[in-house]
Amino acid sequence: SFPEDAVARAKEMREAIGPAGTGAYTNSQGVLQFRQDVADFTAERDGHPSYPANIFLTNGASAGIEMCLTGLISDDRDAIMIPIPQYPIYSALIGRLGARQVGYYLDEEKGWAVSEEELQKRWDAAKTEGLNVKALALINPGNPTGQVLSREDLEVICRFCAKNGIVLLADEVYQRNVYADNKEFISTKKVALEDPQCENLQLVSFHSTSKGFIGECGRRGGFFELHHIDPYVQSQIYKLASSGLCSGVAGQIMMSLMVKPPKPGDASYETFMKEEGDIYESLKRRAKILVDGLNSIGGIECNESEGAMYAFPRLTLPQKALDAASANNQSPDTLYSLSLLEETGICVVPASGFGQEKGRIGFRTTFLPEEDVIVKAVEEFKRHHEMFCEKYA
Numbered sequence: 001s002f003p004e005d006a007v008a009r010a011k012e013m014r015e016a017i018g019p020a021g022t023g024a025y026t027n028s029q030g031v032l033q034f035r036q037d038v039a040d041f042t043a044e045r046d047g048h049p050s051y052p053a054n055i056f057l058t059n060g061a062s063a064g065i066e067m068c069l070t071g072l073i074s075d076d077r078d079a080i081m082i083p084i085p086q087y088p089i090y091s092a093l094i095g096r097l098g099a100r101q102v103g104y105y106l107d108e109e110k111g112w113a114v115s116e117e118e119l120q121k122r123w124d125a126a127k128t129e130g131l132n133v134k135a136l137a138l139i140n141p142g143n144p145t146g147q148v149l150s151r152e153d154l155e156v157i158c159r160f161c162a163k164n165g166i167v168l169l170a171d172e173v174y175q176r177n178v179y180a181d182n183k184e185f186i187s188t189k190k191v192a193l194e195d196p197q198c199e200n201l202q203l204v205s206f207h208s209t210s211k212g213f214i215g216e217c218g219r220r221g222g223f224f225e226l227h228h229i230d231p232y233v234q235s236q237i238y239k240l241a242s243s244g245l246c247s248g249v250a251g252q253i254m255m256s257l258m259v260k261p262p263k264p265g266d267a268s269y270e271t272f273m274k275e276e277g278d279i280y281e282s283l284k285r286r287a288k289i290l291v292d293g294l295n296s297i298g299g300i301e302c303n304e305s306e307g308a309m310y311a312f313p314r315l316t317l318p319q320k321a322l323d324a325a326s327a328n329n330q331s332p333d334t335l336y337s338l339s340l341l342e343e344t345g346i347c348v349v350p351a352s353g354f355g356q357e358k359g360r361i362g363f364r365t366t367f368l369p370e371e372d373v374i375v376k377a378v379e380e381f382k383r384h385h386e387m388f389c390e391k392y393a
Helices: 004-017 032-046 060-072 090-095 115-126 151-165 188-194 230-241 249-259 269-295 320-328 330-346 371-391
Strands: 055-059 077-082 101-103 130-140 167-171 202-207 221-229 363-366
Touching: 004 032, 004 077, 004 115, 004 249, 032 188, 032 249, 055 060, 055 230, 055 249, 060 077, 060 130, 060 167, 060 202, 060 230, 077 090, 077 115, 090 101, 101 115, 101 330, 115 130, 115 151, 130 151, 130 188, 151 167, 151 188, 167 188, 188 202, 188 221, 221 249, 269 371, 320 330, 330 363, 330 371
Parallel strands: 077 101, 077 130, 130 167, 167 202
Antiparallel strands: 055 221, 202 221
């Protein structure tokens, strides 16, 4: 039988959805009670009020990102600033919508930090080209880079956007996935509300059920929250949401479950906390095993995976490998990644797919497999790297 609190929660959700059940359309922003659950979650997280009218439930964070970029972009001189390296949904959507991307580079030597100087440099170059920068996207914790931005980093970005009157798109889908003992997730909204220089900042924050500790990516649950967005603009975003009728009800339910888990005293609380704690501690161990293992291989360097689910190492390869890649019309990391796949069965993503500094070679890999699999994978990474370098020596 189901625990008492699970049955009560199911009945509560059934009432919130209404008599038509999960097979009917909901409000285009999502079920009101589920949006209230999200608002309560963000208010408790940040220590500042949150309102369900500013919450839009979406089919994963990606649908919300697409909706907001669609609303922002109007012609081919519009531009969006995105981090490099970046999760490719941004470059793909910007290209599909006919706009321009302006990459600002994260500093690998400083743990993938962002600087005001780099932002200003890219802004000035865009203006020189006659581009109309509409927004800036940040990813925190980082994908593919795995860094967790400090309050100081966030203040730099928030102040830059506020000063220049552009929208800040805060991709915060990995906010639960922080493993570094000296780091914590701080929401962009919290920084914006507590920094006097950001009182006029226009902000959209995104979250998802696809990451964290539940990883229910197939449920397609997500939300975005609008902060300090003009009411007329918000009404146009509502029209965009209405054109899709509503997000999937199963995803809305999953989002409510994620942001409102069992609480102390509930019948499911102890079981839930143990399962979530075990997942977290295992991910933390796996991140360390992978990064330490990669760093033990000569010619591979990897920053600490402070958060998210990835490692993004840098490779040093022989010149003959670079020449072979050029002859095959491939990037060097594509040549390396295909060799790794063919030799070991390990599938990684070439770093060139995310963008990187000119001359850098690397790949993105994950620590989601079980711990014993990660240990074996590190051995295979080492065997392949030595074989590859010997082949092209």
